[in-house]
Amino acid sequence: MTDWQGKNVTVAGLGVSGVPAAKVLHGLGARVTVVNDGDDERARAQAEKLQALGIAVRLGDGDSLPDGTELIVTAPGWKPDKALFRAAEKADVPVWGDVELAWRLRDHGGRTPAPWLAVTGTNGKTTTVQMLASILKAAGLRTAAVGNIGVSLLDAVLGEETYDVLAVELSSYQLHWAPSLRAHSAAVLNLAPDHLDWHGSMEAYAADKGRIYEGNRIACVYNAADKATEDLVREADVEEGCRAIGFTLGTPAPSQLGVVDGILVDRAFVPNRQKNAQELAEVADIRPPAPHNIANALAAAALARAYGVPAAAVREGLRAFTPDAHRIAHVADLDGVAYVDDSKATNTHAAQASLASYESIVWIAGGLAKGATFDELVAGAAGRLRGVVLIGADRGLIRDALARHAPEVPVVDLDRTDTGAMLQAVQEAKRLARAGDTVLLAPACASMDMFVNYNQRGDAFAAAVRELAAR
Incomplete structure (x- = not known):
């Protein structure tokens, strides 16, 4: 659509994407109706503000398709099997997400649209996009980290500030609802089971992740250690001349970025890549220098190099980057421990990477499993575990996996899900730990059984550690 005047658009959801989408569409002249499942105090407050602008809102009625709807713009988290979308399919009404809307509006008003360098993956998306933005800024480019990272893409493409290029984090939900997205270059960092309750199967989850490669112009960046990401590149329909660029923690082959003797090197965007390599940075420039974070840096560097960023800016950008809280954040050393x-480790794949970063661990784990199983995670980490402290609603799943694959490891099972359980968990971990160990909060589960989000869970852990230190 280019002429929005008088178009009947239904916006699904009153969340962080739905409200801006409704306002933008109303401003373009569309007749907007917002539908929302909830009818709580927060929803009513949001509805009142939108209704004051002339936007219709239906609370507690997220399944019915309003009469005359010509387009649905949905919040990314609304599941594809929802009755609203079944009705839309029957009525031949297209469904877009906020990312699709932003993509379609990026040249609105005669703007010159900024290219998108896009990142997805089960884990590491936010860190990689932030690294990429830091590198692009070091190259003197006007950029922002946007998308699933908290900055609205609609604001980025329609706001007063203009950009040379955007570093875009995209979730599988967002990609599912973004059929026409075509990035300059894109990366899939890794693939592991996650959100299967939403997608229905691992195959559907992977297919939605793979949408990020569709129509890429310059580079499809994949993880050489994760064949599933390379398979997605092979299956993608890209523009002629688009290249497959791998990243690896080992010595890179031609058309790859990798690591040689502690140096990040580029054998993809150099002349005569069969024989030549370009030094980009040192492992010591990356914080923290954990293996999975080095992989994140390589993916960010690959996208930046695909955009033509010089090697010196890669080094400068990585050195300037400071990771967000709750991502392998060192809290304190107490009695040599x-x-x-790493509260952000909300699934097994993230926890696996975290556990691989340390040699001797007292592991604090548990929460909401989201349908995950833990046998592979526990079997792989068994040799590193000094002890385990379990918390949360689904801790029994981890306890059973430990009994099968690490029966000799001491386990403390805390039968409580209140927020105060974290102090007891840290106390028990201290009792199990010895000098030289790492007490690691890497829950492998979501936090909402005990905490508002993973941030609050991590804050509780840090507060508990500080309380122990003060004693």
């Missing part, structure tokens, strides 16, 4: 907060 390191306490590390």
Whole structure:
């Protein structure tokens, strides 16, 4: 659509994407109706503000398709099997997400649209996009980290500030609802089971992740250690001349970025890549220098190099980057034991990477499993575990996996899901730990059984560690 005047558009959801989408569409002249499942105090407050602008809102009625709807713009988290979307399919009404809307509006008003360098993956998306933005800024480019990272893409493409290029984080939900997205270059960092309750199967989840490669112009960046990401590149329909670029923690082959003797090197965007390589940065420039974070840096560097960024800016950008809280964050050292907060490890794949970063671990784990199983994770980490402290609603799944694959490892099972359980968990971890160990909060589960989000969970861990230190 280019002429929005008088178009009947239904916006599904009153969340962080739905409200801006409704306002933008109303401003373009569309007749907007917002539908929302909830009818709580927060929803009513949001509805009142939108209704004051002339936007219709239906609370507690997220399944019915309003009469005359010509387009649905949905919040990314609304599941594809929802009755609203079944009705839309029957009525031949297209469904877009906020990312699709932003993509379609990026040249609105005669703007010159900024190219998108896009990142997805089960884990590492936010860190990689932030690294990429830091590198692009170091190259003197006007850029922003946007998308699933908290900055609205609609604001980025329609706001007063203009950009040379955007670093875009995209979730599988967002990609599902973005059929026409065509990035300059894109990366899939890794693939592991996650959100299967939403997608229905691993195959559907992977297919939605793979949408990020469709129509890429310059580079499809994949993880050489994760064949599933390379398979997605092979299956993608890209523009002629688009290249497959791998990243690896080992020595890179031609058309790859990798690591040689502690140096990040580029054998993809150099003349005569069969024989030549370009030094980009040192492993010591990356914080923290954990293996999965080095992989994130290589993916960010690959996308930046695909955009033509010089090697010096890669080094400068990585050195300037500071990771967000709750991502392998060192909290304190007590009696020779390191306490590390990786509350962001909300699934087994993230926890696996975290556990692989340390040699001797007292592991604090548990929460909401989201349909995950833990046998592979526990079997792989068994040799590193000094002890385990379990918390949360689905801790029994991890306890059973430990009994099968690490029966000799001491386990403390805390039968409580209140927020105060974290202090007891840290106390029990301290009792199990010895000098040289790492007490690692890497829950492998979501947090909402005990905490508002993973941030609050990590804050509780850090507060508990500080309380122990003060004693």
